[in-house]
Amino acid sequence: MDYDFLIIGGGIAGISCAARLSHAGKVLVLEAEDALAHHASGRSAALYEPRYGLGPVVALSMASGDYFRSAKDVLSPRGMMIVGQAHEAAQFEADATDMDLVPISLDAARAIVPILNPDTVAHVALADHAWDIDTDLLLQGFARQARAQGAEILTKAPVTAIARDGAGWRVTTAQGDFSARILVNASGAWADMVAGMAGVAPLGFTPLRRSMARIPAPGGLDISRWPMIFGAGETWYSKPDAGALIVSPAEEHLTTPHDAFADDMVLAEGLARYEEMVTEPVTRMLANWAGLRTFSPDRVPVIGFDRHSPGFFWLAGQGGYGFQSAPAASQLAADLLTGTASAMDPDVIATLSPNRFA
Numbered sequence: 489m490d491y492d493f494l495i496i497g498g499g500i501a502g503i504s505c506a507a508r509l510s511h512a513g514k515v516l517v518l519e520a521e522d523a524l525a526h527h528a529s530g531r532s533a534a535l536y537e538p539r540y541g542l543g544p545v546v547a548l549s550m551a552s553g554d555y556f557r558s559a560k561d562v563l564s565p566r567g568m569m570i571v572g573q574a575h576e577a578a579q580f581e582a583d584a585t586d587m588d589l590v591p592i593s594l595d596a597a598r599a600i601v602p603i604l605n606p607d608t609v610a611h612v613a614l615a616d617h618a619w620d621i622d623t624d625l626l627l628q629g630f631a632r633q634a635r636a637q638g639a640e641i642l643t644k645a646p647v648t649a650i651a652r653d654g655a656g657w658r659v660t661t662a663q664g665d666f667s668a669r670i671l672v673n674a675s676g677a678w679a680d681m682v683a684g685m686a687g688v689a690p691l692g693f694t695p696l697r698r699s700m701a702r703i704p705a706p707g708g709l710d711i712s713r714w715p716m717i718f719g720a721g722e723t724w725y726s727k728p729d730a731g732a733l734i735v736s737p738a739e740e741h742l743t744t745p746h747d748a749f750a751d752d753m754v755l756a757e758g759l760a761r762y763e764e765m766v767t768e769p770v771t772r773m774l775a776n777w778a779g780l781r782t783f784s785p786d787r788v789p790v791i792g793f794d795r796h797s798p799g800f801f802w803l804a805g806q807g808g809y810g811f812q813s814a815p816a817a818s819q820l821a822a823d824l825l826t827g828t829a830s831a832m833d834p835d836v837i838a839t840l841s842p843n844r845f846a
C-alpha cells in the first residue's frame with residue numbers, strides 16, 4: 489500500500505484530520521480543486537459560538553474550545569445579539585435560552601448598534617461568548633502541521649474511481665492511482681457520491697445552499713465592534729467583515745453538490761428582512777456568494793468507520809458548524825482511525841457514528 493490513510497477532500501474536515509493523523513502513519517489528502525477550501529470551507533460566516541447547534545455538535549464545539557484558545561490569533565471577540573419583533577416573542581425566547589443570551593433593553597442595544605429600528609425591534613438579547621474565527625489561519629495551521637509530520641496534500645486531484653485493493657483501497661485521479669489501507673471520506677457535499685464510487689451505501693446527506701451579501705458599513709459607521717446579529721428564528725443574520733457587513737438570508741435550499749452561487753431573489757428577500765429591523769437602507773451590494781451546508785438525515789455530523797465496509801471512514805455532515813467543531817471532530821476522527829481511546833463522551837461518539845443509520 490502507498491499510504492496508511494487516504495483522505496478525500498481538502499476542506500477544513502480533511503485538512504484538520506490530516507494534521508491529527510499524520511503522526512500515526514503515511515497520509516495523503518486528495519482535493520479536486522486548484523486550491524484548498526474552495527467550497528464550503530471558503531464561504532462560511534466564520535463564527536465560533538459553541539452553543540449553536542444540536543447536542544452532539546455543541547459537545548464537539550465546546551470540546552474544541554481549548555484548541556481555539558491556545559491557537560494564536562485564530563479567535564477574536566465578536567459577541568452575539570438576537571433581535572425579534574413583537575410577534576416573534578416565543579421564537580426569540582427559545583433562541584435566547586438555547587444559546588444563553590441575556591435580554592437587554594432596546595436603548596442598551598441601540599447604544600451598541602445604533603441602526604436598530606425602534607419601530608420594529610421589540611426584543612433584544614446579547615452575549616459575549618461568540619468569536620470570529622480566522623478560518624484561513626486555522627486551515628493553513630492544520631495544513632502546515634500535517635505537512636511537517638510528513639502528510640502529502642495534492643490539489644487538482646479529483647478522485648474519479650475507487651476500487652477494493654486487497655484489504656485496502658485503490659483510487660484513480662487525474663494525477664495517477666494511489667492505494668491506501670484506509671479511506672477517509674471528507675468530501676463535504678459530495679460525501680454520498682464518494683461513498684457510491686467505493687460501493688458504500690449512501691447515508692442521505694443533503695447539501696443546503698446558504699447565500700451571503702457583503703454591503704458597505706451602514707451609514708458609514710465604525711461597525712468593527714458590532715456583534716453578529718440574528719433575526720429571531722434565524723431568518724437572517726449580519727456580521728462585520730473587514731470593514732463591511734455581511735448579511736445572509738440564512739436560507740436552507742435543498743440542492744445537489746455543485747459550485748454554489750447566490751440566488752438574487754433569495755438575497756433580495758433576505759436583505760428586506762434585515763432592512764425591516766434597521767434604520768439604514770441597503771443601497772449597494774459589494775459582493776455576494778453562497779456555499780453548501782451539508783447535513784446528515786438527523787443534522788448531526790457523521791464520524792466513524794462504516795460497519796458494512798471495512799476501511800471506509802466517514803467524516804461528513806458538518807452542516808453549519810464545520811469550523812467551530814473541527815478541532816475536536818478531527819481529534820475524535822484520528823482517535824477512531826488509530827484505535828486510540830478518545831476523551832469524548834462515549835454517548836456522544838455513538839450519536840456521531842454512521843452505524844446509527846444502519
Ligand SMILES: Cc1cc2nc3c(=O)[nH]c(=O)nc-3n(C[C@H](O)[C@H](O)[C@H](O)COP(=O)(O)OP(=O)(O)OC[C@H]3O[C@@H](n4cnc5c(N)ncnc54)[C@H](O)[C@@H]3O)c2cc1C
Nearest residue numbers: 497499500501520529533534535647676779809810811812
Ligand atoms: C454560508 C455558510 C456559513 C457558514 N458559517 C459557519 C460558521 O459561522 N461557523 C462554522 O463553524 N461553520 C460554518 N459553516 C459551515 C462550514 O463552512 C462547513 O461545515 C465546513 O466548511 C465543511 O467543511 P468540509 O471540509 O466538510 O467541506 P468542504 O469545504 O466543502 O470540503 C470538501 C472538499 O471535498 C472535495 N471533493 C469532493 N469530491 C471530491 C473528489 N471526488 N475528489 C477529490 N476531492 C473532492 C471538494 O472539492 C471540497 O473542497 C458555514 C457554511 C456556509 C455555506
